Amino acid sequence: MALAHLAGEGRGGPWWRAAKELGGAPALLAAGEERLRAAGLSERGARSLARFSDWRRIEAQRDRCRRLGISIFPISHPQYPRLLREIADPPLVLYARGDLSVCRATVVAVVGTRRPTRYGLRTASLLGRELSAAGVVVASGLARGIDAAVHHALVPGGRGVAVLAGGLDRVSPRSNRRLAARLLEGGALLSEHPPGTAPLPGRFPVRNRIITGLAAATVVVEAAERSGSLVSARHAVEQGREVLAVPGNIDSPASQGTNRLIRDGCAPMLEIADVLAACNIPACAQTAAPAAATTVHATGEAARVAAELDREGRSVDALIEATGISGGRMLELLTELEIGGVAERLPGGLFALKDGVRLG
Known part of the structure; x- marks a missing residue:
């Protein structure tokens, strides 16, 4: 702990x-x-x-960790993750809640924007669900957007690891505290910082090297042209790890960074098998087929509106123009479709056909 205090973050x-x-x-x-x-x-x-000579400070940190149920793993500890120890600038100390031994299994890092599109959220959920079903430990940073989506999607019994940019008693954002508690049921929360350390903006890019350092491969789901997720991709490349990027629409700002990664030689992630292959996981370990879509039936005007919905989302004005139904009636029908589990409301006032739903 004294060495970590003197070295500073990212310089171990x-x-x-x-x-x-x-x-x-x-x-x-x-x-x-x-x-x-x-x-x-x-x-x-x-x-x-x-x-x-400031040993009192070190002992006070130890006492605080004991009170908070935080374990301390110096880099020489046998449970310290092997892959993380191999990077050029490993944290000299890891603070952990939960089960650090999960990092002995295959770990895949999934990173991406805090402002994902519907497509990005769907892809992150797919990764979380199918990777965890294959026994892969999913690592991310517990941020809003892609990070949260991939961990929310873990199957029952699936394991995840979140690396925080501050102390483990300072989970950020506050809205993800329940998710952090869920991860502790089979996974772990990690940080290179002692409790009480604030998650300041400058600590996030430095933290990213730990997320990728834990992992055999990193998947970038969505990233703008200048994104912290691209910092993660660079860390992974420098660490000699596999990097995959999810291709997106060429006119989508959220996919500019990932599309450029692919252009510059990064492997595209077109299916979960690509990620498993990058980790040398045999095909027999790949996940079970996804659940069949639920067929729903809408009638009358509701059926006309439902037929115009897609997975990306359409505005109310676009639906009115496509169907000829008046504005007031359209809002009534969309509410009816939401209650019936056919449609869902997206940010920006858009409406989309709900995932897992097929019109009969």
Whole structure:
């Protein structure tokens, strides 16, 4: 914990290599400045470590973790994730709630925009459902949008890992606290920060290297041209991991980043089998067929409106123009279709045919 405090977030690599050079963290802590510099630490780092004396602060952090039920795993701990230890800048300490041992299984990171389209949400849900059904542990960042969608879709008994940008007592956004609690039922919440650390904006891009570092492969679902998800893709490439991108409409801002990844040589994710193959998971482990669509029957004017709905969503004005039904009556019919489980309301005042529904 002292080494992690001194190294700072995202800069643990030289300290870990120095510890291995000198025979472990205790030897590193006992070494003098000259020996620390010879082991690869900067002059400033060697001086700070040789003069470190704030052990009360470290013990206070340990006590707080015990009170909050947070486990502490230094990088030398046998349960520290093997793949994460291999990256250039691993966190020197992982704080964990839940079961860190799930990271011994195959982990796939799924990342994407906080402002997904309907298509992006559907794809994230598909990934969460089918990867977890195949026994894959799904890692993400617990943000709104793609992150939350992929973890909400885990099958019963499916396992997920979320990596936070602040302390584990500062789940952000607050709206995902229930989801975080669900992940603890079979998975884990992780952070490189002690409890009490605020999830400041600058910590999110640095955190992303841990999400990809845990994983054999990273899937980018939707990403704008300048997106934190592209930072994750870059981390994964630098870590020597597989990266797949979900292709999208060429005129969709949410797919500009992913389409460019594919153009630049990233593998496209066209089906779940692509992800499983990237992780060397045999075909026999792939998921069961999705549940059959539910056939519903609408009659009269409701049937005319339902026939104009699609999966992406249409505006009320577009539906009025297509059917010739008046505005007031259209709203009544859309409400009727919502209650009947045929349609669902999307952001922006759009209406779409509900997933899993087929018109009879």
